[in-house]
Amino acid sequence: MNIVVCVKYVPDASADRRFEADNTVDRVGVDGLLSELDEYAVEQALQLKEKLGDDTQVTVLSVGPDGAGDAIRKALQMGADKGVHVVDDAIAGSDALGTSLVLAEALKRATWDLVICGMTSTDGAMGVLPAMLGERLGVPALTFGSSLTVEGGKATIRRDGDVATETIEASLPAVVSVTDQSGEARYPSFKGIMAAKKKDVLTFSLGDLGVSADQVGLSASWTAVEGTEARPPRTAGEIVKDEDGSGAKALAEFLASKKFI
């Protein structure tokens, strides 16, 4: 079986993330890495490979700047077999529709049975890309799976929704996205890190994928950010130490003064 995992190179969520003057995410001034939530997608692909046997190939696909090579490398260190990196200056500033177009064109030129994505990126955090890929590729999309099984040519996920927990299945080929509940992602082993050095990463430009530069990028986006504003720091609140029940009394007073009681 051929599995493609789509991964994103994002600014470190624990760093001080910010925007550029053109309202795009600052991807240069803040250290980047493999989006934490995509590690769960890589993990699910590797577990399937282990279960299904050695002829299963796991390819990691990323659309992003030069640094995205680091995200691909991390997935290869975890155990993926090879990488595909779509890099082109014209892609910068693309929104989800633009990115999904590039990913879909790359996938149309590859052989795959299953595409696995993380539930959402940790930067844009929209969570719509897997559904867009399903639509663009004309295949079912099973999104936000808290577990994934693949058997008898079918993919099945469990989805914990607001009002019900559902079991959803579809025939392959399909796109799925998995949540952080699907199973803890492994750390690269020393062996994995060494092995990754020898693994192939193919690089494609937009031209290689038959996408013209004016279909993507900031100017071709379907959406525009008008303004960004850092949230003003919260004004320091009152903090009391509890001594023999004084804390509870003070808190009840506070709640009453704000009319919560």
Next chain:
Amino acid sequence: MAEVLVLVDHVDGAVRKTTHELLTIARRLGEPSAVFIGSLSDDAAASLKSNGAEKIYTVDDADIKGFLVAPKAEVLAQLVGSASPAAVLISASVEGKEIAGRLAVKTDSGVITDAVDVQAGPVTTQSVFAGNYTVTAKVTKGTPIIAVKPNAAAPEAVEGAGAVEAVSVSVSAAAKSATVTSSEPKAASGRPELTEAATVVAGGRGTGGDFSAVEGLADSLGAAVGASRAAVDSGWYPHAFQIGQTGKVVSPQLYIAAGISGAIQHRAGMQTSKTIVAVNKDEEAPIFELVDFGVVGDLHAVLPAVTSEVNTRKG
């Protein structure tokens, strides 16, 4: 004035509060048209009408029930074609996002998710980077498709015409390729839904696994109960109640964090709450940087005492 399509979110025919919020937002942008997929009861029709729906499109779901969201996206795409709406509003649930993503591709339209406010334009407001930035944005191509978070507007009761119009749509075989094979309703806790609640009391590592004090205070305040990732990962509370980046994002009037340190992962899920209160033994806990009121103390002592104060004051 142009129509604004609102996809009705309902559970077995009962219209959810988020839909009333969407109808209120729709009135700022044009004339609200509710899109109800399923069989519309009199109660549901009345609830849509009394929240401002001028039109109610009903789509029989006999043909698409049990299939996932792709048919719903096709239904909306056909209505976008026939009604040329000023915008399409959808709840930002997991299903809503999937519908929004597919609809955007089908209609070649821009999509914005997780809007916490939508004003005329439409101009949306989103909270990004774990709540550290507020972003305003616009759709610049096609029909604006906006997935709106719960509590983005207070529902206003305004009588609409509520004209029911049955529409028949053809759904492709391709849209029926994902099947829901089982559905297990969430056990009702008797508490408000986490993302819709006006007050949330959440417990973390400091509970030590005992949520009784958290639940007790929540019940005295009529609040929903939430949990930090640490508490969920320890198996103390179900994942459905996790607040944070990969769980629920809440923005209630009052948020009470008990025994939660306030890691970035958690802050992403609650820092836009209006009033924040924390109870934590560790006075160095980062959660205290966010609070309007904080108590340094043991939650197992403080929470029950507050609960009895609340109950006394309620009389």
